[in-house]
Amino acid sequence: MNRIIFILVLCLTTLVSWGQAKKPIIMIVPSDIFCVSHGYTTTVNANGKDEVMPDYKKAMQGSDELRMVITKMGAIMSERGFPLKDLEQTLKSIDTQSAEISMMTSKSSSAAIKETPIDVLKRTAKADIIMDIDFNVKRQGPNNYITFVLKGLDAYTNKQVAAATGTGKPSSAASADLLLEEAVLSHMDAFNGQLTTFFNDMFTNGREVTIALRVWDNAGVDFEQSFDYKGTNDQLSFHIENWFTENTVNGRFSTIDATGTMMKFEQVRIPMMFNLNGRDVAMDTRRYINNLSKFLSGPPFNLDNKIYQRGLGEAWLIIGEK
């Protein structure tokens, strides 16, 4: 009996904690191979090279099967407590937003909304977990069958956090839609199980994020410059690494790159919550890197810096000025 009560209390505590923490945004996106094989692509020229890129809007408007899969998966995920962000609706919203921004003027002086190229660059569909899906309707004699690949990718660490692949049962009578629905349904629970494991690990060991440090070209300082901090004379890069050791969950992080002008940290485990005026508040990368920003702004470093957030799980700190 005691054991049952203990498990119930534990479950309840986890649910309450989850309610407070910042939940990752999940979005289903058709894979590149799906878009290319079905012709939902656009060719662009970047730096003198032609590149074929997926055209998600075309895919959403052209494939009934894709819409059906996304809707079905969205319903299942919502039932399991992971509501999805809809790609099609997000793209529409971005278009509308762009039009609204260009039309907006102030009442007294007709000022337009100030927008830097970076602001424009940021106006894209964003998700923390991308569910990358690819499926094919194949034929074997008189039978149709479905093969599909579903990958759950962490957008910031690029890690595959869940996966499901499978082949549906062949049938000569059932329509492709029905076969697809059956194939997806039979694998969704296993996929969701892996996703839950990932989230639980995040809650126990901290959210895993990526942090990069760079310098402005007029900064007059780099990561190889030496500073005397608390009696230790060392290069700035080592002082920063020491800060990460002291401020990550169990001191867990990996220095992926460190040069005179940039440092990149991956698998940085940041706490899920922090205390603000006696209240537990959810932590995100921007809040976390703000502490590093304050550390570097203070003596003996006195380095002005700019925080640039790439999303819930990645932020940059650029040293030299705001």
Added chain:
Amino acid sequence: MKKLLFGAIILLICSVYTPVIQGQNSMGASDDFSRIAIAPTIPDAMKNMPKGAQDMLLGKMRQIIGLNGMSALDNAPLFIMTPQLMVLSNDVTPTAPPIYTYNMEVVLNIADRYTGNVYATASQQVKGAGRTEQLAYNNAFNEINIMSTIN
């Protein structure tokens, strides 16, 4: 006596201003003002750029010339302002929707239409982003500061 003094003053004023007025040549084809009139042009090499972006750049050049009181029609006889784009990088992000980005140096040359001699240049580095190539160019050209001095 008063009339004599007034007449002398009028005479003095006229004698001072007449040479000044005559210094400004306004004789038809040799008119100083039209001789230094500058016409903005887009070179053939840039005609593959989106039309909207060409118009935007042309408009910016017209504003610069107009601010200095040297505007001419596009088929003006001698001096032209012609742009040169040095694209430092252009990328397309693999996002939904894809975003085009341009980082480029815009060089504006004042040149002789016939000999090609360049008399003055000014440049500015601009960056732009947008959902289409044209929007990215426009976003970048919008950064051209028409009031800035030559650098």
